[in-house]
Amino acid sequence: MQKRFTNGKTGLIPLEVSGLSYHADDRPLLDALDVRISSADRTVIMGPNGAGKSLFLRIIHGLIAPGAGDVRWGGRAMSDDVRRRQAMVFQRPVLLRRSVAGNMDFALSLRGAIDEEKRDALIERVGLGNARDQPARTLSGGEQQRLALARALALEPEVLMLDEPTANLDPASVLMIEEIVNEAHHAGAKIIFVTHDLSQARRLGDEIIFMHRGKILEQTQGDVFFKAPQSQAARDFIEGRIVT
């Protein structure tokens, strides 16, 4: 029933992480993680605040060097070339001091010529058609997140990483974003999606990775995870109890 891309269109799969640690002042923020993401399905990363989800994403995308351990995409170490085939939507959108269209053009120009038709279609797709010439930083929080997604899609990434991209959105926009993410997935992009939202994780999580206190406690198929979480922390999380 699940889509199988047999390791996808992308040569960047599997992602293999071994012995990944990151410390700040001797406090382990990520603690000897070993994980392998081998399918091109949608991987959802869940876990309570401060679990290390954003940090994990930033390290596998090569934004921060790990303290120890190894990250390999399709057998390759991170490089500019590998990173150019990925895109990340940050938890706090980083928008340039330019118009909505200017932000899109910036991304497009880095990957070749600016295709205005494609740009406008993407802006339209995220519901910002009326704001094309508006200064991006005057957009509302949710609009900013949608622009950040459109801009990431303009890069046509083989791996699309999203760090809580719907945290500030109204329900309709949440569905819009999920639809767009699914379209990107159908077009062949590997999706790695961080969320706190249980129902969203149910909808998107072909595979669930559950993190807690810098450790990966579970990596299971989505349907299995919600029926039979293996760790107490995941059970608490799913049932809405405070995770200790």
Place this chain on the structure above:
Amino acid sequence: MQDFGNALELAIRLVASGDSDLMEIIALSLRVSLTALLVSAILGFSIGALVATSTFKGRGAIKILLSALMGLPPVVVGLIVYIFLSNAGPLGWTQLLYTPTAMIIAQTLLITPIIGALSTQVIEDIYLEYKDFFTSLAMSRRAVAGALLWDGRYSLLTVALAGFGRAIAEVGAIIIVGGNINHLTRVMTTAIALETSKGDLALAMALGLILIVVSLAINASVIALNLTAKRYAYA
């Protein structure tokens, strides 16, 4: 000595009549300071972009040095340029002493550290915010610098205006290397200094009025730029 009211009246008449000596002095002032600004902006913005986006060891030292040089007394800058350009100096052969070029050099030395230090700060702040995004895009150093300069455009313009304000109002450096020679190196500030000491207050006050207008215009532009930047959330 003329009394104040008299001098002011004469000054206003001079300005209104477009007195040719007066215009010549204003034109040279603008030429010298705008040229110095252009060179300093190119140097200062480049230094700013380079220092703000680098991680090399001497980075902190350069920042401290730039800040320290920001407060250089103009007369000291004038003295140093004088020593280099005087006949006995290492650059004496250029015969540049007492020319507008010497004045441009002095003002460039004076304001490049200001523009460099302030733009480093501006660009650093923006870079901090954009860094992850730019790294994610695997951009080249050149593209990063270009994007930062463009996104800092409003703040950098105010930095340039601050540099220009300092140059146009400065007297200590250019009087030493320019010599305040009539029709050759006489600019607004040096003329004011000279005419005042000679007791000819009318011309001095006319030039003083112009300088005040220039300084008001600079400040008004800074305020306008800041307001625009805020309105567009580009600050």
